[in-house]
Every structure is written in C-alpha cells, then in structure tokens.
Amino acid sequence: MGMPANDDINRRIEAVWRIEAPRLIASLARVLHDVGLAEEMAQDALVAAMETWPTRGVPDRPGAWLLTTARRRAIDYLRHEALQARKHEQLGHETALLQRTDDDEMERDDESGDNLLRLIFTACHPVLPTDARVALALRVLGGLSTPEIARAFLVAEATVAQRIVRAKRTLADKRIPFEVPAGAELAPRLASVLGVIYLIFNEGYAATAGRDWMRPELCEQALRLGRVLAALVPREAEVHGLLALMELQASRFAARIDSRGEPVLLADQDRARWDKARIRRGLEALAQAAALGGADGPYALQAALAACHARAERYADTDWKCIAALYARLAQVAPSPVVQLNRAVAVAMVGGPQAALDLLDRLADEPRLAQYHLLPSVRGDLLRKLGRLDEARACLERAAHLAGNDRERELLRRRALACTHHPGA
Amino acid sequence: MAYLLTILEPRGQRATRSAAEGRELYARMQAFAAGLAARGVLLAAEALTSEVDGCRLSVREGHCQVVDGPFAEAREMIGGIFLVDVASREEAQAIAADCPAAQWAAIEVRRTGTCYE
Numbered sequence: 409m410g411m412p413a414n415d416d417i418n419r420r421i422e423a424v425w426r427i428e429a430p431r432l433i434a435s436l437a438r439v440l441h442d443v444g445l446a447e448e449m450a451q452d453a454l455v456a457a458m459e460t461w462p463t464r465g466v467p468d469r470p471g472a473w474l475l476t477t478a479r480r481r482a483i484d485y486l487r488h489e490a491l492q493a494r495k496h497e498q499l500g501h502e503t504a505l506l507q508r509t510d511d512d513e514m515e516r517d518d519e520s521g522d523n524l525l526r527l528i529f530t531a532c533h534p535v536l537p538t539d540a541r542v543a544l545a546l547r548v549l550g551g552l553s554t555p556e557i558a559r560a561f562l563v564a565e566a567t568v569a570q571r572i573v574r575a576k577r578t579l580a581d582k583r584i585p586f587e588v589p590a591g592a593e594l595a596p597r598l599a600s601v602l603g604v605i606y607l608i609f610n611e612g613y614a615a616t617a618g619r620d621w622m623r624p625e626l627c628e629q630a631l632r633l634g635r636v637l638a639a640l641v642p643r644e645a646e647v648h649g650l651l652a653l654m655e656l657q658a659s660r661f662a663a664r665i666d667s668r669g670e671p672v673l674l675a676d677q678d679r680a681r682w683d684k685a686r687i688r689r690g691l692e693a694l695a696q697a698a699a700l701g702g703a704d705g706p707y708a709l710q711a712a713l714a715a716c717h718a719r720a721e722r723y724a725d726t727d728w729k730c731i732a733a734l735y736a737r738l739a740q741v742a743p744s745p746v747v748q749l750n751r752a753v754a755v756a757m758v759g760g761p762q763a764a765l766d767l768l769d770r771l772a773d774e775p776r777l778a779q780y781h782l783l784p785s786v787r788g789d790l791l792r793k794l795g796r797l798d799e800a801r802a803c804l805e806r807a808a809h810l811a812g813n814d815r816e817r818e819l820l821r822r823r824a825l826a827c828t829h830h831p832g833a
Numbered sequence: 834m835a836y837l838l839t840i841l842e843p844r845g846q847r848a849t850r851s852a853a854e855g856r857e858l859y860a861r862m863q864a865f866a867a868g869l870a871a872r873g874v875l876l877a878a879e880a881l882t883s884e885v886d887g888c889r890l891s892v893r894e895g896h897c898q899v900v901d902g903p904f905a906e907a908r909e910m911i912g913g914i915f916l917v918d919v920a921s922r923e924e925a926q927a928i929a930a931d932c933p934a935a936q937w938a939a940i941e942v943r944r945t946g947t948c949y950e
Contacts, residue, residue, distance in 0.1 A: 423921065427924060466930075685945070689876070
C-alpha cells in the first residue's frame with residue numbers, strides 16, 4: 409500500500425479542520441480570552457499539520473493532534489508575552505490549563521459545549537458590523553479559509569481578510585468577554601446569532617444556481633451551526649424555528665434548478681425531488697418550536713409557511729388560506745414590505761387578483777421596495793390575470809431590468825413577452 | 834448532504850469479547866456519537882443487536898420467504914449505523930476514520946439519494 413497522494417492528504421486535513429476548528433478555537437479562546445489570538449494559534453496548528461502529515465502520515469486522532477499542537481503554540485506565545493511583561497503568576501495558571509491532557513476525548517463534552525457556545529456568541533457579537541459577524545463566524549465556526557469565504561460571497565479576498573482582521577481587533581479593543589450572555593442580554597444576543605446563521609444560509613440558498621460549489625456549502629454550514637446551537641440551548645424556541653425553516657427550504661434544493669441550470673418556480677417543481685428526510689426533520693423542529701411556546705416567533709412562522717408547501721403533495725393542494733393567515737400573523741410580528749408582498753401573493757390565491765392588487769397598491773411608495781424586482785414581478789402577474797396586458801408587460805419588463813441575476817432576468821423577460829403573444833393566457 | 838456510515842463487523846467477533854469489554858466499546862461508541870452531535874453533523878445513530886435475532890425476507894411471485902439469522906454465507910454483519918449531514922465525502926470519510934469501530938470493523942461510507950440516478 410503506497411502513501412496517499414498529497415492531494416488526498418490535503419483534502420483529509422481540510423475535512424478534519426472543518427469538523428474540528430470550532431471546538432479547537434473555542435477551547436483556546438477560553439484560556440487566552442481572545443478569539444482572534446485563539447484563531448491564529450489554531451491556524452498555526454493547521455499549518456503544522458499541512459507540513460508534517462504528508463510525510464509522516466495522518467495521526468490516529470487528528471483532532472487531538474491539532475489541539476495539542478495549538479496548545480503548545482499558545483504556551484510558547486504566553487511565555488514570550490510574560491517574559492516581556494514579567495507577569496509570571498498569570499502565566500502559571502494559563503499554561504496549567506493548556507497543558508492538561510485529556511486522554512481519550514479532546515475535552516469533556518459539557519465543557520467543550522460551553523466553550524463553543526461562548527465562541528458562537530462572541531463571533532456574532534452586535535459590536536461588529538453584520539458582514540464582519542458573518543465572515544468571522546464562517547472563519548471560526550465553519551473552519552472556512554479567507555479565499556473560500558471570499559468566493560462564497562463573491563467579494564475580493566482582501567475585503568474578507570480586512571473584515572476579519574478588523575473584527576478580531578474590535579473584539580480585543582472593546583474587551584468583549586468570552587462569555588455566554590445572561591438575563592436580559594440573552595434575547596437580543598441570540599437574535600444576532602440567529603440572524604448571522606440565516607444570512608449565511610440565504611447567501612448559499614440564493615446562489616444554488618451558481619456554478620461554484622462553495623456557495624451551496626454555506627447552507628450546510630448554516631444547518632450545522634443551527635443544529636449545534638439547538639443542542640446547546642435546547643429550550644430556545646426560535647433556534648428550532650430557524651432550524652425548521654432551513655431544513656424545509658433546503659429540502660427543495662434538487663427541484664429548484666432544471667437540467668439546464670434554469671430556476672424552477674415552486675408551482676412547477678417536481679415534488680418527487682423534494683428531500684423527504686429534510687422535510688421530516690424540518691417538521692419535527694417546527695413541532696419542537698411550537699411545543700416550547702414559540703409558534704409565533706418570526707422564524708417559526710416562516711417555517712410554518714414553508715411547511716404548508718412541504719405538506720402539499722401537488723401545487724394544487726396548497727392550503728393558501730393557511731398561508732395567507734400565517735403571512736397576516738407574520739406581518740404583525742415582524743412587519744416588512746417583503747412580507748406584505750408575499751401576503752399579497754397568498755391573498756391572490758384565496759381572494760383573487762384584485763384583492764391582492766389592492767394590498768400591493770399600499771406598497772407602491774415603499775422606498776425599501778423601489779429597487780426590488782419581485783414587486784413589479786408580482787404586480788405584473790396580477791395585472792396579466794386581470795387581462796390588463798399592456799400594464800402587465802411594462803411591470804414584468806421593469807422587474808427584468810431590476811433582477812440581480814441573469815437566469816431570473818431571462819425568466820422575467822419571457823413572462824413579459826408572453827403578455828404580448830398569448831393574450832389571456 | 835447526508836451520508837450513511839455502516840459498520841461491518843466480522844461475524845462472531847462479538848462473542849470473543851467479555852461482557853465488560855463489550856460494554857466498554859459500546860460506551861466509546863456512545864461518546865463518539867455525542868461528539869458528532871456536538872459538532873452538528875449527526876442525524877441518527879443506532880447500534881444493532883446480533884444478527885441471530887434478525888431475519889432476511891423476500892417476496893417472489895406473491896410468496897414470502899423468511900430466512901432467520903445468522904446468515905451463514907456472509908462474512909460480515911452490520912453492527913450499527915451513523916447518519917451524518919456533511920458537506921463532502923471527505924468530511925464523511927474523516928468522521929469514519931475517527932470512529933472507534935474503524936479499529937475493529939470496516940466502515941462503509943455511502944451518500945444518501947435516489948436509487949435510480
């Protein structure tokens with residue numbers, strides 16, 4: 409049996425890293441009180457692995473190897489710092505923590521869970537701008553490299569690198585404690601964490617049409633983070649609500665794109681291609697959120713909406729009354745013009761196009777929707793159903809003009825064209 | 834992407850262990866599963882009792898045939914399963930390599946999906 413090729417080893421290292429990085433960084437940050445520093449020590453261990461594993465082989469317990477190596481780097485760093493500052497007492501305490509050897513497991517599970525939770529809350533701290541939270545979370549909680557994050561978000565590597573450097577510096581400068589928030593602080597901090605996870609998911613979800621495999625992987629990362637969080641704070645209903653929402657949306661992956669890579673509308677999707685296991689997990693998580701008294705949470709309500717679609721075996725079976733009611737509730741709990749827009753779509757299915765158009769007219773002056781292609785797109789479809797074809801075509805052309813990606817633009821142009829060639833269709 | 838890790842043990846291996854040894858290995862596997870759950874990748878994990886308790890069933894031309902275990906023709910028996918949700922085969926493989934059972938059994942790594950594509 410020959411030595412595996414370097415490519416194989418590198419892929420293995422990368423895979424081990426993705427799985428182990430969060431716990432590794434969390435464990436180091438607990439001792440170093442500095443997420444940025446912990447991440448750098450962990451990176452050093454990764455570099456050491458890339459240098460030694462290809463020649464000496466992958467160790468039996470790669471995760472434990474990485475932790476031991478990173479701890480040694482951290483001890484060296486602390487010694488160096490202490491020498492300069494002559495803070496020997498503190499050094500003794502910290503190195504003792506770092507030198508612990510846990511034979512079998514990297515750490516006791518409860519302890520490592522607490523550290524991971526601290527890391528999640530720190531990386532998603534509201535003191536950081538949103539894009540920095542997302543980048544830092546993917547870096548320290550997802551084990552993604554800077555170029556990978558840049559590719560996933562279609563921005564320059566230097567931009568991401570800068571966001572991460574600044575985020576680490578901000579956490580250090582503002583002396584953000586490496587702790588799980590308690591009391592009144594918990595709810596807004598948890599909302600920030602959930603927001604970051606959902607942003608990561610949506611970025612991947614919106615881009616499933618792209619050729620790059622990195623972007624769909626964001627969805628996997630978000631789901632994984634959601635599950636970790638649900639296990640760590642199992643009494644928080646909205647965590648289960650978010651998990652349900654992501655599972656249910658992810659269940660449609662395979663059906664969202666046709667064989668030529670074109671997006672397929674919900675109405676036209678082959679529902680046999682929906683992932684039944686994901687739907688089941690999504691419905692379970694939604695039931696969990698409801699059992700905890702969180703059926704009216706914004707994520708749970710969105711999950712309930714996705715569940716209405718998931719439960720309909722055919723598009724014609726969709727319970728639009730239920731959907732319109734859920735949107736009405738969501739519009740109260742988390743009012744937004746986008747929710748109103750979706751509510752109008754559901755109302756059209758229940759009460760006809762004119763009722764929906766009346767709802768939409770209230771959104772006409774909404775500045776947040778001025779550049780949003782779905783408003784003229786929905787309007788255009790309603791007008792077409794009412795037989796007002798010239799107005800419909802103008803709306804759909806405007807929607808095509810505003811659409812952010814080529815495929816969607818193409819789809820809207822075709823719908824605009826259909827208003828000319830097939831009147832009454 | 835969900836992957837099924839199936840543990841394929843040599844038949845008769847369990848009988849060579851004392852009860853205490855068997856419990857120790859089981860505890861290690863439980864700890865391994867807890868670690869996967871803590872990493873957010875575990876969807877399901879089950880250990881299976883001996884195939885002596887099991888049977889194989891087939892229906893041909895309306896006739897149901899049941900063969901009770903153990904299945905003499907097989908050299909391996911399915912000892913348990915893990916269902917994990919990870920981004921790539923490499924990650925599924927890294928998890929399998931880290932599984933304690935890899936030391937005494939083989940682990941088959943398979944991607945879930947439709948069986949006609």
